[in-house]
Amino acid sequence: MGACTYSISAIFSIFLIHVSMGASDPTQRNILQCLSNHSWSSPPISSVAFFPDDPSYVSVLQSYIRNLRFMSTTTPKPLFIVAPTHVSHIQASIICSKIHGLQVRIRSGGHDYDGLSYVSDVPFIIVDMFNLRAISLDVENGSAWVESGATLGEVYYRIAEKSKILGFPAGVCPTVGVGGHFSGGGYGNLMRKYGLSVDNVIDAKIVDVNGRLLDRESMGEDLFWAIRGGGGASFGVIVSWKIKLVSVPEKVTVFKVERTLEQGASGIVQQWQEVADEINEDLFIRVVLMPSKQKKQRTVKAKFVALFLGNAGKLRALMDQSFPKLGLKQEDYMEMNWIQSVLFWSNYPNGTSMDVLLERQPKSEKFLKKKSDYVQEPIQKPGLEGLWKKMMELGKPVLTFNPYGGKMSEISELDAPFPHRAGNKYKIQYSVNWKEEGVEASDRNLDLIRKLFDYMTPYVSKSPRCSYLNYRDVDLGTNGIGTGSYSEASIWGTKYFKGNFDKLVQVKSVADPHNFFRYEQSIPPITNWKGKMAE
Numbered sequence: 001m002g003a004c005t006y007s008i009s010a011i012f013s014i015f016l017i018h019v020s021m022g023a024s025d026p027t028q029r030n031i032l033q034c035l036s037n038h039s040w041s042s043p044p045i046s047s048v049a050f051f052p053d054d055p056s057y058v059s060v061l062q063s064y065i066r067n068l069r070f071m072s073t074t075t076p077k078p079l080f081i082v083a084p085t086h087v088s089h090i091q092a093s094i095i096c097s098k099i100h101g102l103q104v105r106i107r108s109g110g111h112d113y114d115g116l117s118y119v120s121d122v123p124f125i126i127v128d129m130f131n132l133r134a135i136s137l138d139v140e141n142g143s144a145w146v147e148s149g150a151t152l153g154e155v156y157y158r159i160a161e162k163s164k165i166l167g168f169p170a171g172v173c174p175t176v177g178v179g180g181h182f183s184g185g186g187y188g189n190l191m192r193k194y195g196l197s198v199d200n201v202i203d204a205k206i207v208d209v210n211g212r213l214l215d216r217e218s219m220g221e222d223l224f225w226a227i228r229g230g231g232g233a234s235f236g237v238i239v240s241w242k243i244k245l246v247s248v249p250e251k252v253t254v255f256k257v258e259r260t261l262e263q264g265a266s267g268i269v270q271q272w273q274e275v276a277d278e279i280n281e282d283l284f285i286r287v288v289l290m291p292s293k294q295k296k297q298r299t300v301k302a303k304f305v306a307l308f309l310g311n312a313g314k315l316r317a318l319m320d321q322s323f324p325k326l327g328l329k330q331e332d333y334m335e336m337n338w339i340q341s342v343l344f345w346s347n348y349p350n351g352t353s354m355d356v357l358l359e360r361q362p363k364s365e366k367f368l369k370k371k372s373d374y375v376q377e378p379i380q381k382p383g384l385e386g387l388w389k390k391m392m393e394l395g396k397p398v399l400t401f402n403p404y405g406g407k408m409s410e411i412s413e414l415d416a417p418f419p420h421r422a423g424n425k426y427k428i429q430y431s432v433n434w435k436e437e438g439v440e441a442s443d444r445n446l447d448l449i450r451k452l453f454d455y456m457t458p459y460v461s462k463s464p465r466c467s468y469l470n471y472r473d474v475d476l477g478t479n480g481i482g483t484g485s486y487s488e489a490s491i492w493g494t495k496y497f498k499g500n501f502d503k504l505v506q507v508k509s510v511a512d513p514h515n516f517f518r519y520e521q522s523i524p525p526i527t528n529w530k531g532k533m534a535e
């Protein structure tokens with residue numbers, strides 16, 4: 001239900017390295033030779049390349065699968081996995097994959113909802129970034145270099161270790177990987193104050209299709225623009241990011257309360273829609289809507305979770321004035337420092353040590369499917385009441401409303417590939433999880449979430465019906481591996497990027513004209529611009 005479950009497992013192994021087995025298969029020997037020839041560093045690349053005959057292959061593959069739908073025996077597996085400890089390992093992986101006609105999947109935290117960072121229908125390898133996760137902070141300068149294999153929890157931990165008044169605007173789930181999160185936008189509860197993660201990225205290092213290591217200056221502003229929200233894996237392997245830290249007060253205030261329909265949830269959500277995107281940008285109030293049962297009676301429960309960058313007194317005045325329907329009591333307001341609020345938002349109990357942010361494995365894995373929408377006009381009472389009915393009927397899918405406005409409305413739609421700025425009141429995430437294995441359970445649950453998505457059609461953005469790239473959804477359409485035509489891609493591309501899709505195509509055409517970095521939802525280069533060229 002909550003996007004985030006927390007881990008009680010021991011801290012996952014820090015540095016996974018092994019001694020290479022004698023490679024008996026000639027192709028394997030050839031590939032290993034190629035990898036060694038094109039890399040230099042200690043440990044050698046052979047010690048971080050995992051082939052299927054290696055005892056660690058399965059555990060390395062599974063360590064960062066975050067959706068059980070893609071962990072079955074029938075899920076296509078990579079020919080091998082490279083877990084680079086050095087940039088030259090990435091460079092060699094790209095060069096040798098080109099030579100051997102293999103596709104590269106790039107994985108950082110592995111949270112891609114549809115598994116596109118580690119599954120493919122054509123022969124492929126995984127470049128798995130978990131060993132590259134250094135974070136170096138420059139507190140005086142208020143900046144940091146963060147490697148892509150770091151998790152958000154590690155980023156928050158390293159900041160809090162050095163400063164009580166610095167933070168960073170990114171997602172609320174600590175196990176999400178920096179590599180995918182930043183290259184897909186990255187939002188969290190500081191979004192209304194500071195924008196997205198990509199709005200606070202000031203430099204980056206990428207290995208391109210030719211194996212060159214480039215920074216912002218050498219890659220140029222167009223490519224730097226594209227990787228800040230356009231999906232990194234269409235353009236290269238992003239090694240690290242320089243981020244601008246933001247200031248947070250020493251004391252912040254949070255609350256988390258639930259209201260059922262019987263307790264007036266409908267009217268409260270209505271008022272939330274009027275105020276959540278307009279209110280002071282120091283305040284972020286998320287709503288999670290869940291079907292529920294109270295004394296055998298079906299209902300819907302609305303959970304309101306907030307972060308306020310200020311003290312409880314100030315928040316109380318704000319709530320009394322603008323959002324009285326929620327009916328908060330004095331004891332609902334909890335003051336704490338920013339890092340404690342990070343733990344609170346991830347559902348850790350009060351008093352939990354921030355060390356849990358260093359745990360890289362979530363407590364439990366699920367089968368899951370997610371979808372997203374943008375809402376530009378408040379949904380009126382009849383629409384909401386229909387939604388409650390629908391949710392009770394379907395019984396399972398959960399909706400999360402995240403408010404926009406504030407800084408999000410001030411940043412131009414063209415500033416980064418992420419286009420959902422002014423004019424959006426809130427974003428919806430649809431979510432369904434299940435525990436049963438098998439196709440039948442999967443089909444049943446996919447059907448539930450798609451039905452809810454269909455129900456919402458009249459109430460959400462149109463032409464295009466927009467979606468958030470980091471809420472990956474292959475239902476929106478895919479390229480068809482190898483074809484990658486402009487017209488196919490523009491169907492999902494304009495939903496994620498609106499008008500920025502065309503600029504992404506242009507950047508792709510220069511950065512990777514032969515479409516080496518391709519996957520189901522990669523940006524096609526202009527050489528495949530079939531429909532457009534014919535016009």
Ligand SMILES: Cc1cc2nc3c(=O)[nH]c(=O)nc-3n(C[C@H](O)[C@H](O)[C@H](O)COP(=O)(O)OP(=O)(O)OC[C@H]3O[C@@H](n4cnc5c(N)ncnc54)[C@H](O)[C@@H]3O)c2cc1C
Nearest residue numbers: 108109110111112117171172177179180181187232233238
């Ligand atoms: C539990 C959970 C909570 C979440 N909460 C939030 C949230 O609060 N806010 C939010 O914005 N999103 C959230 N998300 C979505 C999340 O931001 C995306 O799934 C994100 O893409 C995950 O990044 P990753 O590195 O973990 O994923 P991966 O699966 O490793 O990668 C995702 C995509 O990025 C590509 N990629 C990864 N690393 C690199 C790299 N180094 N270079 C180039 N391409 C790369 C992959 O190939 C793939 O296409 C959440 C997801 C989950 C599962």
Ligand SMILES: *[C@@H]1O[C@H](CO)[C@@H](O)[C@H](O)[C@H]1NC(C)=O
Nearest residue numbers: 030031032033034035036037
């Ligand atoms: C690797 O380099 C050696 C020595 O230069 C060369 O003989 C060999 O052909 C190369 N092999 C591959 C697969 O690149």
Ligand SMILES: *[C@@H]1O[C@H](CO)[C@@H](O)[C@H](O)[C@H]1NC(C)=O
Nearest residue numbers: 138140141142143202244245
């Ligand atoms: C400090 O940050 C500014 C930009 O915010 C930058 O211009 C400057 O070079 C940085 N200084 C150091 C030492 O990194």
Ligand SMILES: *[C@@H]1O[C@H](CO)[C@@H](O)[C@H](O)[C@H]1NC(C)=O
Nearest residue numbers: 333334335336344349350351
């Ligand atoms: C957390 O627990 C401490 C110690 O029990 C208590 O003093 C504090 O008020 C609690 N904070 C919150 C936000 O509940």
